[in-house]
Amino acid sequence: MALPLEIRAGSRVDLSWRLGRVLGIVLLVVTTPYLVETFRLSQITGALILAIAVVGLNLLSGFAGQISLGHAAFFGIGAYTTGVMTVTYDYGVVTSIVAGMALCFVVGVVVGLPALRVQGMYLALVTLAVGVLLPSLIRRFDDLTGGSSGLFGMTFDAPEGITYFVGRAGQTVWLYYVTVVALLLSCLVVWNLMTGRVGRAVITLRDNEAAATVMGVNRAFVRTVVFGISAAIAGLAGSLFAVNSGVLTPETVSLLLTINLLVAMVLGGSGSFWGPVFGAFIIYFVPVWTSDLSQGPISGVIFGALVIALVFVLPGGLAGGLTSLLRRLVIVVPQPPTQGEVDQTSSLPDDLSDDPAGFEAEPTTDPEPRPAARLARR
Amino acid sequence: MPKRTPLLALVATVTAIAVTACGGAPGAEEGGSSSDNSDAASAAAEVLGIDLAECPADVTDPLPAEANVGLTLPLTGGPATAFAVLGPGAEAALEQANAEAGLDTKFNLIQKDDQFLPDKTVAAVQELIQQDEVVAMTGVTGTAAVLAIRDLLKRDCIPGVSLPGGGAGAADPDYPEVVQGATPFSLDARIWVESVNEQFPDGAKIATFIGNTESGNDYALQIDRWLEETDSKSEIVSAETIEAADAAAPSSQVTTMRNSDADVLFAAPTGAQCISVLTEAANQGWKPVTYLTTNCGSSTYLGATGPAGEGVLVVQPFKDINSPRFADDEGVAEVRAALEKYSPDADLENTTTYSGYTYAEALVEAARAAADSELGLSRLGIIVAARQLDFHSPMLVDGVDFTVDGLEDMVPIEAAELNAWSVDEGGFVQGELYDFEGQLTEQ
Amino acid sequence: MSLLRISAMQAGYGAGDVLHGVDLTVEEGEIVVVLGANGAGKTTLMRAVSGMIARRGTIELDGRSIIKASADAIVRDGLAQVPQGRGTVVDLTVEENLRAGAHVRKGKGLAEDLERWYTTYPRLAERRKQKAGLLSGGEQQMLAISRAMMSRPRLLLCDEPSLGLSPLLTEELFASLRQINAELGMSILVVEQNAMIALEIAARGYLLEVGVMGAARPAAEFASDDSIRAAYLGA
């Protein structure tokens, strides 16, 4: 049997392969509560919450190519909005989550504004500044947020009726499923965004800003909306974190969390779909293992070296590595276009010059004409 | 992957959840009524405000031959360099008890990393309780960490003896299971105010320089509390703060305090800031009567300040191992020998190692007392015994004991010497002993 | 022995090769033109000779092989290039761009050369202190040529110099190339779409079609040949 196996796209085998994957995921999700003890389940929930934040960051940095060094701030805003609203002011958890996401969206748009005028590296600085700003604000308004002493007692109680969620174990399972649904919803939002019209605009903006603007992509709208959504998703993760761990301190939402999110995204595979989930699990459970492995600050050295090694060894991240591995086994061959489709595409002008704007591009870009139609997806 | 897969996954998951929701709950049922408790146990628990019915059934069973004890501390990240040495210290105390105390139970210390983040402490303690089935916790570092996990201990009626959180939160009558391990900030504040009242009978102008951290907040509260409760004529004329991450010399804060011409400085920053605030004050020619937090009250810090450290007053309930005064103190020698014997890789020059020893030592004392008590060596026995502890640790200065009494006196260390740093001696000169036994618990 | 000899050279970008088996020679003091439609591989040829991209086969400058040499080493061997789009360093002043041109000569005869090119192109002298990015297309072309000549090369490569210039400016451009060749005996290899005007100043020409190089033919013979017209005007 010659590897890689070729499966024609859209054929029955392809459909069942895809369905199999979906069922596999669903099976895994549903059986986990039965397989692991309660504390491990709440750790898994913690990792899933981290995954939601990384999905948010991936939308901004992976797909849209914008560097954010302050994503912990949005995570923090979500967390503290829920914390303050449910503990200090006794609102419902769901309302606090929605309020947190709305606030993050607004702050994300405001932070995204300079992104219109500044290039990647400056944006990193702007977001770094926001990330450093939040903890000092939390400490200053300590009567509201509990300041350095921390905010305690956030819970998200399971609905009474269902026996499945009764007792301490039940509460953990309830939070687990809430987080699973939240993660799937976030992935869905990012997925629709990325494969839709907005997604194509975002990727063109990333690859060649000048060309995108010339082709009518409203740069301001796309950039700020993407920043807002990315921040809102990170806010959602923050809110869930608050109710899952029940304790919030300014140190939790510091630069170290941003670094963990960044590493999780790149480790998992930035710009890919399942990457963030892989990355989040590894970043959550690595310190748990390394602390058994080595005591003291040496594990910080290992973590840093791991980050550097990853950039060199696995540029595509785990997801990238996995897909290339999978590609060795199974290839989904695109269907040859039926006659009807061919006529439709032939209306394109045959000599599509390589510079849409007619100007001579910088010598650094490749003057030979690029394959005109399809935008390669990373 | 075409459009439909994630949508498919979501729909499938939600239906699956609904289906299983009608099935049996995955986790085993917890709680439930406890077995036939002797009336002595429920009486003892009653006194401490513990409802035995809430506790798991095995709270009064004698401990197995081999029992785990949990310790959470920062093993990775920045704070690890300062606190990781607690582990070997605590290990030594427990191994020593296993060898010499003659108890029926051998204690096995399990360390878990919490990166000094309270949410990680919660995750680590849950793992220790459910997986390692720890019978007691010791050495949980930081008041925020203690506040974060004390409900977990209360729910499973697990003793936390002793937990180094200096804040009032670690000595709270509502949580009898938690016994405070570190020097409380209230003792520092109480002695500082007492000393100022003595030196300045008609009131002094006080400047405070406090870290914007959790311990800093507590210091500020305690200082105000004791100025009020001793209706001192002194008053705070300048309250300056410093951020934990700010490594620059606090020149602007010292300038402000100097300009308020305060006679007294209460300084409670963190880490290297203890050195830089003293050198900065000296460099600006400002020489107030200076009181420095116990966290910085070791010769590694004051030794580094040069002339600026002369005469700085520090509250010291514990012996400073690097001061010449205790060079050949047999109490310190006894603990150093235990460390060398039972925990060979312990850093014998680091004072924090010895603190780790004292935190676990309190647990050993509680276990010993429980074994002799009517309740026997059980979790409840340890909790009850720990609330009546009264012993003198070899690391404590003479005249200072580790004493608690039920819910009235929740603070174990309520006496200390106020020693002054002497540059020529290269150590602390013994000062007056202040004893506020039983007065520091906040009702 | 020709100044520049290229035989069986292949070059491309990663996946596939753009140039397949190119042969070309430039004699001492000669102007050679390479003609080709858009996408024929002209710029790939330039980048291959100047060492900016990977290439295989043989390229010899003055008899010494430069197939393995790095781009900056090739410049030190005496080859200068007027890059496509002129490669102006926009944030530096005109004079700083020119001084950068003399980088490989470690400043020997810098003042003398500066003076020479300020007289050749007075406009550059007027705007010597201004940021080069603010120059017009034509002025940037003058700057690019002067900058390349500042390294007193043995061979000057010009990559589509007429691109983006008005017909009048293109005339002036090729006139100054001819003048440089005449006065300094500078051998020039020009890659150009603008066939007619290029052939006027060239001794010999090559036709490059889709990565394959035709045989060298005298410029005059090319000018009248209708295959040029076919290659350009209608595929």
Add this chain to the structure above:
Amino acid sequence: MDLLIARIVDGFNNGVVYGFLALALVCVYRGTGHLNLAQGEMAMFSAFIAYALHAVGFPVVLAILGAVAIGFIAGGVVERVLIRPLGHGADYSILLVTIGLFLVLNAGAGVIWGGDPLTFPAAVPSAPDDYISFFGTRLRYQQLLILAVLLVVMTALYLLFKYTRLGLAMRVTAGNPDSARLLGMRVNQINSLGWALAAAVGALVGGLISPSTTLTTGMMFNFLIYAAAAATLGGFDSPGGAVLAGIVLGVLENLIGSYISWVGSDLKQAVALVILLGVLMVRPTGLFGTKKVERV
């Protein structure tokens, strides 16, 4: 009046350090167009190396110069081994590698030199009464030394960039790497030089400020944020602008922190960062930076 002078001087001293470290950031940016997040930790590590050299017996000045030399070489090696293989355009992976380097150096210093703060003597007499009084405040010799060294380094860099063949090559490489290659410039070596210079300047800052901050693994992180803010305010591609912006930031921050009671010393840094955000909104290339002339 003396209090105002004192506040300005305090702010000035901090601002000098912000500007000095910003200079290092600008060296890397000017040379390679990248932001080195590990610049602070490299400076901290060099300060510890100076401490080690001093402990072995070198006098203070030699220990600092030794650390600067080691920093110079290490900076070049870091670029050669960790940054160059990633290619010029890989901003994102380069940023991540600098984060990895940040973590390794921060934890590494903790492993080698332990957690307690160590003291490093000043290069000039700095007993409490070694000062020059200036309108009632005390100018410490060490602070004057830092200012003097900063001015020397700044002018040296200015001359290098403006008038030397190497400096011109560095500016061309930063502006247009392909053009630089076509002008015969060794782009890779120049990039290494940029990183080496930055590391050397960082080592100098580390060695000079550690007497006042004491040597701890976290000593430089806060300064890095201010230095990045200063470099942004000053415009990343003008060394003079970055230093001036650093000093302005230091003085402004201290005045606001001291005179506006609501701000206080805990929101001082927050205010400085809000200033940064404000300026970026108005002039994205900072106060003195050159507007990038983009001809599409």
